[in-house]
Amino acid sequence: MLTFQKLAQPQSLTEAYEILTAQKNNFLLGGGAFLRLGSAKRGTAVDLSACELNYIEANEEEVRLGAMASLRDLETSLSMRQLGCGVAPQAVSHIIGVQFRHSVTVGGSVFGRFGFSDLLPAMLVLQASVHLYKGGIVPLAQFMEQPPQKDILTQVVIPRQACRASYQQMRTSCSDFPLLNVAVAETDGVWKIAVGARPGRAALAIQAAAALDAGVAPEEAARLAAAELSFSGNNRASEEYRRQLCEALTVRAVKEVLACK
Structure with a gap:
């Protein structure tokens, strides 16, 4: 678990930034729900709850x-x-x-x-x-x-724009992290495809989205997305399984967007 020496609760963003940058090992407390995923000792944790950003x-x-x-x-x-x-x-x-x-x-x-x-x-x-x-x-x-x-x-x-979108994901259980997730959107004929939990950061599949713009079938766009992006394996899912999930979930998401009125 991550531990820290002090907790600061600044009243403004200016004060928060000054505390954050005062020492190298000071950090923002954002993302704190996942503290147990890491193990480190840090200096001052900066809590933004008093900075009026809850809106x-x-x-x-x-x-x-x-x-x-x-x-x-x-x-x-x-x-x-x-x-x-x-x-x-x-x-x-x-x-x-x-x-x-x-x-x-x-x-x-x-x-x-x-x-x-x-x-x-x-x-x-x-x-x-x-x-x-x-x-x-x-x-x-x-x-x-x-x-x-x-x-x-x-x-x-x-x-805010006229956009049709779909989100698809695969988990081993409801409370688990996703093995892979996909979001697809179409705005004025322009498509976006994003794939996350690869297990790296979510990324856009640029070439696959451009193929959808050109009118290819959902299955072909999904194949391009799986080929374009990188995947890796860990103790939760293999690289090949994630690549296959990418194809399946992308097809599902594109078809849902096309069916959305």
């Missing part, structure tokens, strides 16, 4: 998710349920249980870029961007490829 706001152009909004807030948000056929609420609904989703934050889930994340594939196909205190506005797809950094994710922003 979900929407206007005609976008939906803004504050970093401290919980996954349960996202799951029950009417604005998020109306966005992309409710793909993001559907994705997080698979995570353990309601009580757990009340404690896990959007910021911790996104900034952590966990390979097993259910949320990230959905956010990728919804073309979300992240707002960083120092790093500015970064498209999520670009942020996923960046190395770890000392910054504070303040909010996740999703454009």
